[in-house]
Amino acid sequence: MSEHHVVVVGGGFGGLQLVNALKGAGARITLIDRRNHHLFQPLLYQVATTILSTSEIAWPIRHLYSDRPDVTTLLGEVVGIDTAAKAVSLRSGMTLRYDTLVLATGATHAYFGRDEWEPVAPGLKTLEDATTIRRRLLLAFERAETETDAAIRDALLTFTIVGAGPTGVELAGIIAELARKTLPREFRNIDTRKTRVVLVEAGPRVLPTFAEELSAYASQALQELGVELHIGERVVECTTEGVETSQGFIPSHTIVWAAGVQASPAAKWLDVAADRAGRVVVEKDLTAPGYPDVFVVGDTAAVMQTGGAPVPGIAPAAKQQGAYAAKVIRARLAGDPAPPPFCYRHQGSLATIGQSAAIIDFGRIKLKGWIAWWIWGIAHIYFLIGTRSRFAVAWSWLWIYLSGQHSARLITQKETMRDENHR
Amino acid sequence: MSEHHVVVVGGGFGGLQLVNALKGAGARITLIDRRNHHLFQPLLYQVATTILSTSEIAWPIRHLYSDRPDVTTLLGEVVGIDTAAKAVSLRSGMTLRYDTLVLATGATHAYFGRDEWEPVAPGLKTLEDATTIRRRLLLAFERAETETDAAIRDALLTFTIVGAGPTGVELAGIIAELARKTLPREFRNIDTRKTRVVLVEAGPRVLPTFAEELSAYASQALQELGVELHIGERVVECTTEGVETSQGFIPSHTIVWAAGVQASPAAKWLDVAADRAGRVVVEKDLTAPGYPDVFVVGDTAAVMQTGGAPVPGIAPAAKQQGAYAAKVIRARLAGDPAPPPFCYRHQGSLATIGQSAAIIDFGRIKLKGWIAWWIWGIAHIYFLIGTRSRFAVAWSWLWIYLSGQHSARLITQKETMRDENHR
Numbered sequence: 001m002s003e004h005h006v007v008v009v010g011g012g013f014g015g016l017q018l019v020n021a022l023k024g025a026g027a028r029i030t031l032i033d034r035r036n037h038h039l040f041q042p043l044l045y046q047v048a049t050t051i052l053s054t055s056e057i058a059w060p061i062r063h064l065y066s067d068r069p070d071v072t073t074l075l076g077e078v079v080g081i082d083t084a085a086k087a088v089s090l091r092s093g094m095t096l097r098y099d100t101l102v103l104a105t106g107a108t109h110a111y112f113g114r115d116e117w118e119p120v121a122p123g124l125k126t127l128e129d130a131t132t133i134r135r136r137l138l139l140a141f142e143r144a145e146t147e148t149d150a151a152i153r154d155a156l157l158t159f160t161i162v163g164a165g166p167t168g169v170e171l172a173g174i175i176a177e178l179a180r181k182t183l184p185r186e187f188r189n190i191d192t193r194k195t196r197v198v199l200v201e202a203g204p205r206v207l208p209t210f211a212e213e214l215s216a217y218a219s220q221a222l223q224e225l226g227v228e229l230h231i232g233e234r235v236v237e238c239t240t241e242g243v244e245t246s247q248g249f250i251p252s253h254t255i256v257w258a259a260g261v262q263a264s265p266a267a268k269w270l271d272v273a274a275d276r277a278g279r280v281v282v283e284k285d286l287t288a289p290g291y292p293d294v295f296v297v298g299d300t301a302a303v304m305q306t307g308g309a310p311v312p313g314i315a316p317a318a319k320q321q322g323a324y325a326a327k328v329i330r331a332r333l334a335g336d337p338a339p340p341p342f343c344y345r346h347q348g349s350l351a352t353i354g355q356s357a358a359i360i361d362f363g364r365i366k367l368k369g370w371i372a373w374w375i376w377g378i379a380h381i382y383f384l385i386g387t388r389s390r391f392a393v394a395w396s397w398l399w400i401y402l403s404g405q406h407s408a409r410l411i412t413q414k415e416t417m418r419d420e421n422h423r
Numbered sequence: 424m425s426e427h428h429v430v431v432v433g434g435g436f437g438g439l440q441l442v443n444a445l446k447g448a449g450a451r452i453t454l455i456d457r458r459n460h461h462l463f464q465p466l467l468y469q470v471a472t473t474i475l476s477t478s479e480i481a482w483p484i485r486h487l488y489s490d491r492p493d494v495t496t497l498l499g500e501v502v503g504i505d506t507a508a509k510a511v512s513l514r515s516g517m518t519l520r521y522d523t524l525v526l527a528t529g530a531t532h533a534y535f536g537r538d539e540w541e542p543v544a545p546g547l548k549t550l551e552d553a554t555t556i557r558r559r560l561l562l563a564f565e566r567a568e569t570e571t572d573a574a575i576r577d578a579l580l581t582f583t584i585v586g587a588g589p590t591g592v593e594l595a596g597i598i599a600e601l602a603r604k605t606l607p608r609e610f611r612n613i614d615t616r617k618t619r620v621v622l623v624e625a626g627p628r629v630l631p632t633f634a635e636e637l638s639a640y641a642s643q644a645l646q647e648l649g650v651e652l653h654i655g656e657r658v659v660e661c662t663t664e665g666v667e668t669s670q671g672f673i674p675s676h677t678i679v680w681a682a683g684v685q686a687s688p689a690a691k692w693l694d695v696a697a698d699r700a701g702r703v704v705v706e707k708d709l710t711a712p713g714y715p716d717v718f719v720v721g722d723t724a725a726v727m728q729t730g731g732a733p734v735p736g737i738a739p740a741a742k743q744q745g746a747y748a749a750k751v752i753r754a755r756l757a758g759d760p761a762p763p764p765f766c767y768r769h770q771g772s773l774a775t776i777g778q779s780a781a782i783i784d785f786g787r788i789k790l791k792g793w794i795a796w797w798i799w800g801i802a803h804i805y806f807l808i809g810t811r812s813r814f815a816v817a818w819s820w821l822w823i824y825l826s827g828q829h830s831a832r833l834i835t836q837k838e839t840m841r842d843e844n845h846r
Contacts, residue, residue, distance in 0.1 A: 036561060036834040055476035060832040066608040073609070075565040075834075094569060127835050138459060142498040146517060185489040186496070388822050388830055392815070399811050407811055409483040411459040411498075412550050 010104035014298030017322030047130035049174035050406040081269040107299035110262030117238040121255040155251040163259030164201035166351040173354035176225040214359040221353040284341035297321035433527035437721030440745030470553035472597035473829040504692040530722035533685030540661040544678040581675040586682030587624035589774040596777035599648040637782040644776040707764035720744035
């Protein structure tokens with residue numbers, strides 16, 4: 001009898017946790033990703049805002065499994081699944097047969113049907129997204145420095161972030177600090193302290209998934225950093241000139257989208273039911289309905305908690321699902337009874353506001369201020385992969401703390417001067 | 424009387440040294456560069472070969488002069504000079520009047536009239552060049568892992584470097600070590616130790632500017648690392664399939680160009696005489712002929728040493744020229760007599776072969792092996808800008824020494840899967 005072949009699509013938190021948990025299970029594993037690296041998405045906003053550099057929060061997937069001869073890593077893009085033949089097709093034309101398939105393909109940002117906004121309002125999901133946002137951010141200051149038209153200069157110095165979830169709040173806080181603390185002494189014609197950072201949120205408050213008292217604290221901390229809050233305002237149009245909301249027009253040459261997410265097309269590949277965000281509505285054992293040999297985990301799965309609330313789209317949830325699917329696969333391989341249904345354990349919610357405040361919602365225990373920031377920082381360093389990255393990120397943060405200087409401030413990629421926020 | 428305005432074009436070694444040396448001279452300085460960063464080019468090959476990450480060897484120029492109110496930094500591209508009006512024109516349409524102009528615009532790689540080779544054989548001058556080469560290098564291994572045609576797989580695993588000057592030798596050494604030491608345990612279908620690294624040189628030996636005994640040592644060290652030397656072979660064609668030399672065809676999907684340089688168009692802007700590489704043939708005080716208020720320094724100037732040999736195109740030479748031009752400008756501003764003509768002092772030549780051998784040619788003293796490597800490493804860390812970068816680079820090297828693992832192995836930029844070395 002040949003070895004059981006587990007094909008895992010996606011090297012994010014869910015996929016890696018599953019592969020890690022299948023160590024020694026006796027299966028042959030193929031891990032496919034479109035990228036050659038695993039990305040620590042919770043710190044991606046720090047790459048976009050010049051605090052960290054790309055290599056500090058991303059690791060070659062293939063290297064993570066160099067000591068696992070049972071794991072083969074493939075750089076490739078899945079374009080379809082043949083559930084009858086039990087095979088996935090890659091864009092390169094290659095086909096891979098599986099015994100068990102795990103879809104951990106994540107989510108991307110969504111524009112609620114207005115995909116034409118993407119070029120002017122990029123979201124933040126990949127390293128390239130982060131360097132694009134960083135480039136636009138830095139170029140806006142560069143262009144403002146030589147701009148003679150006051151209205152255009154003001155629009156160049158207005159940064160609008162759409163969506164006040166953790167990512168939006170984190171981006172707004174750091175951009176405000178960058179403009180007010182790091183950059184002022186470097187420009188001769190503009191006063192970067194007059195930069196407007198506008199945070200637009202359609203809901204009734206910032207960080208709506210947190211307790212109200214923490215949300216109120218975050219609002220206040222953002223305003224102290226100089227962030228303008230536009231709460232209860234819907235975005236109706238994004239252009240190269242600015243953002244039109246339900247309350248009026250904000251002239252702004254740099255817009256960042258932190259509002260909606262859309263799952264990967266896993267549901268379409270399987271032709272199964274999806275929720276509004278395109279996530280596969282999975283069974284209690286995280287398999288796709290009708291396909292007991294296909295697991296769906298992480299942001300591309302819609303999983304309900306016992307109370308009826310959806311499991312949040314955060315890294316710990318994806319990891320728990322990856323570990324659970326591995327447990328089911330191991331039980332099947334060993335001929336043991338199936339484990340009890342998946343049960344999500346919420347460990348807490350965290351968000352930072354700038355570089356000295358944070359909020360943590362553990363449920364009963366709620367923390368805010370610098371102590372929350374330290375817990376946040378230590379937790380994130382702990383969850384990075386490898387001594388080298390932990391050390392590098394800790395050093396970058398310490399350096400900013402000591403010197404006030406952000407080091408990852410390079411404008412790179414081609415067409416630097418021509419393509420963007422240029423009129 | 425208004426302040427004397429010095430316009431400096433180019434934030435490389437020559438331009439920065441000049442601006443540094445003009446501190447307190449009483450001039451108003453505008454420093455223009457197409458990029459927002461100064462780049463430490465001597466270590467750029469380490470970014471291309473996954474050892475260092477981009478932010479470790481580049482610094483925002485504007486940050487370097489945050490404490491110099493006399494210096495205004497502009498991100499802009501010079502497109503012409505009106506010597507009659509004493510003004511430079513930027514691509515943005517802006518015009519800047521100068522009292523003294525310093526052109527420190529450097530050089531780019533040259534293909535001896537075969538510019539069509541550039542897409543298949545990129546050179547190494549910018550951070551984008553380095554990430555392009557890194558991406559192609561890593562993608563070649565990824566594609567070889569899934570390639571079923573043995574001939575294509577071998578061509579994917581053949582890396583050809585054209586030109587055996589210091590850059591070519593340094594690239595070849597690290598690529599050979601990457602394939603033989605870092606990658607073997609990570610691939611399941613290919614043996615990366617069978618990678619061919621081919622170094623093609625038209626001249627009679629590697630590192631022709633070094634003493635023969637050091638050149639012989641470098642040859643031997645390269646061969647010990649597994650580099651194939653094709654010495655005395657001229658390149659006659661570069662295609663996506665490989666390199667045709669005067670001795671035959673080398674099937675190779677990844678080619679790096681480290682052969683020729685071409686100065687920036689400074690001579691054309693000024694309409695003055697240039698040498699074969701396009702460099703301005705300057706006067707003894709580094710001014711352009713007929714333009715005593717225009718200095719040309721660094722790789723875009725052709726300067727002769729007293730013996731008749733040209734000043735080499737290396738960082739210390741550019742720095743000496745920048746410092747000298749600053750001295751002349753200071754003397755003029757102070758009404759002092761002009762300093763004696765520029766005289767280049769050669770401090771030595773260095774090159775590394777892989778990560779444990781190097782050669783240093785101080786003239787009378789010649790060093791090779793691990794002691795030369797240590798001197799090379801310490802010298803380079805010393806010449807980096809700022810504590811943070813020195814620490815980061817030292818840590819990266821130490822980490823590789825301790826763990827054998829290269830950390831900067833990300834494949835980034837768009838179109839990852841489609842554009843390059845793909846058939």
